[in-house]
Amino acid sequence: MEFKESHNLIIKNVSRFIDLTDLEKQKYISLLKEVNIKKRDFLLQAGDVARYEYFITKGCLKTYSIDEEGKQHISMFGIEDYWTTDMASFISGEPSHFFVEALEDTELLAMPRTKYDLLFQEIPKFERFYRILYQRSLMSYIRRSNLNISMTAEERYIRFMERYPHIVRRIKQKDLAAYIGVTPEFISMIKLKIKKTS
């Protein structure tokens, strides 16, 4: 069975955890909506309710909140083959505290909250898919926040550079700083220090 490129991508992602028949694939795809946004546009803004769970087929996004002093805190970057939304808002139906903004022109597939129950009803295997997906997200979330707590900013910077060089290449240093949890000035200091010692 032939699908378009973006649909192949999402089916490949889902098929890591569950096997779908051709009919189920078709059914699943029929629930998805295509969304394209330009660089600097928002997929979600604080105050909005997250009505979709998005799968990224092309591009790059950042998810962040803004604190009382107006500072951005980036909680994740999203690139091809990853999922993004504000889970808290998506589930609870309450307004989000997050912004999801495109760092490049971006293409996504959106699963509407309104179709979520229908999906589980028609293809119960998806309970399993999401059980595993959320279990793994939880796992990496726990790992990350544990590391963040026990490492200095310099260690966090070095670790991110080593583990996600493909993301580093696509983002501004300013955004890296907002993810690491320091000021851009401090990143400059770290780089200077590393240059001197090596």
Place this chain on the structure above:
Amino acid sequence: MEFKESHNLIIKNVSRFIDLTDLEKQKYISLLKEVNIKKRDFLLQAGDVARYEYFITKGCLKTYSIDEEGKQHISMFGIEDYWTTDMASFISGEPSHFFVEALEDTELLAMPRTKYDLLFQEIPKFERFYRILYQRSLMSYIRRSNLNISMTAEERYIRFMERYPHIVRRIKQKDLAAYIGVTPEFISMIKLKIKKTS
């Protein structure tokens, strides 16, 4: 159908998200193992593999890691009606980086990793239960780490005191500090400051 007190508790917890027949309840309970540990004993230690997911029926626990300088970082407290384990180790089968230690004599029900697949096979509804459970854990994890990032230690302290007074009553200030992410001395300073201002 009659079950013992602890089994009633876990069934009530599971029944928030899925309905079980009496037969399914019995089957589920037959997979669980009762575990009792004394204050200061460990449910899990760094280096061990987490072979169980635990439901707390009585008592209080802390989950923490120890960094290179020997400092404890508490990531959660567990009390009655909550679940605990190191999800990362439980899923991956790799050794854990966490300690789970009893702060009081504690009674638990343990679901073995070895029975996990059997559970999903025999009662597929549990895929749904865990999908929802993990989705909600993820949600509160995201909320918490977002708040921690954008608040000062003082704000985090005040918030915890307000939201979890029933937990505060059962733990040492030292452990509260390790959860908030500051030294016990700094907690003393915060208390002093609050006393002065009010």
Place this chain on the structure above:
DNA sequence: TCCTAAACTTAAACTAGTTTATTTTTTTTC
């Protein structure tokens, strides 16, 4: 119930990371 270890308090010196301000470099836009 007493004794001892652990927990908590207070305070002064210290440090990782921030703030503010200026200059240089890179990116965007027309």
Place this chain on the structure above:
DNA sequence: GAAAAAAAATAAACTAGTTTAAGTTTAGGA
């Protein structure tokens, strides 16, 4: 491809939270 805007670098003054150290209170085991 030049002008304007945004991002990055450098450096000095500053602050939230740490460290060290000494004294006080509390808890729990023999």
